[in-house]
Amino acid sequence: xxxxxxxxxxxxxxxxxxxxxxxxxxxxxxxxxxxxxxxxxxxxxxxxxxxxxxxxxxxxxxxxxxxxxxxxxxxxxxxxxxxxxxxxxxxxxxxxxxxxxxxxxxxxxxxxxxxxxxxxxxxxxxxxxxxxxxxxxxxxxxxxxxxxxxxxxxxxxxxxxxxxxxxxxxxxxxxxxxxxxxxxxxxxxxxxxxxxxxxxxxxxxxxxxxxxxxxxxxxxxxxxxxxxxxxxxxxxxxxxxxxxxxxxxxxxxxxxxxxxxxxxxxxxxxxxxxxxxxxxxxxxxxxxxxxxxxxxxxxxxxxxxxxxxxxxxxxxxxxxxxxxxxxxxxxxxxxxxxxxxxxxxxxxxxxxxxxxxxxxxxxxxxxxxxx
Numbered sequence: 001x002x003x004x005x006x007x008x009x010x011x012x013x014x015x016x017x018x019x020x021x022x023x024x025x026x027x028x029x030x031x032x033x034x035x036x037x038x039x040x041x042x043x044x045x046x047x048x049x050x051x052x053x054x055x056x057x058x059x060x061x062x063x064x065x066x067x068x069x070x071x072x073x074x075x076x077x078x079x080x081x082x083x084x085x086x087x088x089x090x091x092x093x094x095x096x097x098x099x100x101x102x103x104x105x106x107x108x109x110x111x112x113x114x115x116x117x118x119x120x121x122x123x124x125x126x127x128x129x130x131x132x133x134x135x136x137x138x139x140x141x142x143x144x145x146x147x148x149x150x151x152x153x154x155x156x157x158x159x160x161x162x163x164x165x166x167x168x169x170x171x172x173x174x175x176x177x178x179x180x181x182x183x184x185x186x187x188x189x190x191x192x193x194x195x196x197x198x199x200x201x202x203x204x205x206x207x208x209x210x211x212x213x214x215x216x217x218x219x220x221x222x223x224x225x226x227x228x229x230x231x232x233x234x235x236x237x238x239x240x241x242x243x244x245x246x247x248x249x250x251x252x253x254x255x256x257x258x259x260x261x262x263x264x265x266x267x268x269x270x271x272x273x274x275x276x277x278x279x280x281x282x283x284x285x286x287x288x289x290x291x292x293x294x295x296x297x298x299x300x301x302x303x304x305x306x307x308x309x310x311x312x313x314x315x316x317x318x319x320x321x322x323x324x325x326x327x328x329x330x331x332x333x334x335x336x337x338x339x340x341x342x343x344x345x346x347x348x349x350x351x352x353x354x355x356x357x358x359x360x361x362x363x364x365x366x367x368x369x370x371x
Contacts (some may be wrong), residue, residue: 025049026326027056027101027371030334030341031065031079033364041065042079043362044104047370051330051343051357057104062095062111066366069122069131075099076150077106078124078131084117092119092135094144096151101371112152116140116160121173126180129200130156139169139189145203156203161187172222172238177249178230182208186221188238193221195253210253215244223276225285232304236262236276236287243276243287243298245306258305262287262296275321280328284309284351288319288333295319295333295344297352310352315342315359323368330357334365341365 025046034041040058042065047053061068066082081093092114097106118137125132131144131152143157161169170189176198177184183196183205195211198204215221220239226232226248233248245258262273271291278285278300285298285306293314298306314322316335323332324346331344331353340361344353 025054027104028053028323028325028332029068029070029077029369029371030362030365031061031068031367032334032336032362033064033066033082033366035363037063039063039363041363042068042106045360047325047330047332049327051325051345053341053343053358053360055360059097059106061097061106062093065095067119067121068367068369069124070099070369070371071124071128071150072371074150075101076109078122078152080114080119080122080133082118082120082136084137086113086117087111089113090117091115092117092133094119094122094131094133094152099371109149109151112144112155114142115155115158116166121171123175125183125198125200126176127200130198130203132174132176132183134171134174134185136170136172136188138166139171139187140166141171141174141185141205143198143203143205154203157205159205161190173224175224178226178228179249181230181249184224184233186224186235188220188222191215191217191219191221193224193235193254208251208253210251213246213254213256216240219244222273225276225278227278227282227300227304232257234276234278234285234306236273238273241271241273241289243273243285243306245304260298260306260308262289263292264294264311274319277322277324279324279346279351286322286324286331286353288314288322290318290320290336293317293319293335295322295331295353297350299351309350310354312344312353315344315356316340321365321367323370326370332368334362334368336364336366339363339365341368 028045064082068079086093121134196205219237222238246254316338318337345355
């Protein structure tokens with residue numbers, strides 16, 4: 001009797017465990033801009049399979065945590081504080097936290113002053129040994145070495161692009177390609193993309209011989225995304241309201257394949273593009289229009305070229321950042337000027353995020369990421 005029951009009980013327990021795991025909400029992290037010291041500008045949401053949001057925790061992670069990156073295997077959060085003065089000194093801030101998923105809490109591990117100030121983007125190097133930071137107001141980038149515990153230890157490189165007139169340059173994003181071969185930087189002010197080799201031993205960036213690609217004047221390259229093998233680079237241009245498609249990953253640099261507008265033909269008001277992401281299967285590309293307040297969707301063909309599929313209201317005002325959930329079923333937009341985030345279900349066939357599911361209030365959302 002006992003031998004007969006044991007396999008049945010074990011199977012039931014396994015089924016319960018699987019169902020519990022499947023139904024466990026994902027954790028969505030949202031950082032934004034602050035208006036006063038001590039403001040809790042990092043919000044942790046439980047995100048359900050049905051696209052519903054519930055606040056799990058809030059945390060003070062320093063002033064203006066407008067962008068952050070997560071080292072998921074260790075639970076380390078690296079938060080840039082987009083300010084021109086940090087803890088009484090000229091420069092921007094880098095704040096490091098260890099995240100406890102059970103308590104949904106953040107333990108501060110350190111702070112660091114970032115030269116030149118105004119950091120707006122941070123990413124982790126392909127090998128996990130360094131952080132890359134882009135600074136917007138005085139266009140520059142910085143490289144930060146991590147110690148064996150994953151805590152920032154030292155700045156190993158800085159590049160100021162225009163020393164005699166630093167306000168001309170606006171570095172907006174810095175990221176390794178999928179192969180970990182090259183590091184790419186978009187410079188919105190100088191209308192260009194710069195490509196580097198990275199030396200992880202010295203922590204230095206070395207520009208490729210053919211490492212500068214210039215875009216038309218007034219384009220304003222902001223954010224970018226690679227396809228899965230790194231052969232295509234999609235760059236969203238903030239000022240030109242376009243997306244440029246490049247062949248990438250070669251020693252000779254980038255080769256422009258296509259430039260496509262992000263707006264509806266009948267729109268004439270001011271517009272400033274912001275964020276860009278690919279669907280998990282690579283079949284659809286999404287971009288955000290601030291001003292038009294839409295998410296534009298493109299179909300991606302087998303050659304990596306794009307064709308407009310439609311526009312969707314972002315559900316608010318000024319969609320600075322958005323994210324696609326791990327299931328690929330939902331797009332969540334951070335509407336900075338209307339102080340809330342909006343959740344949309346993505347159509348399986350057309351890829352359009354057209355069905356509004358939920359909203360949640362949060363002050364000036366600027367960066368959304370899943371754990």
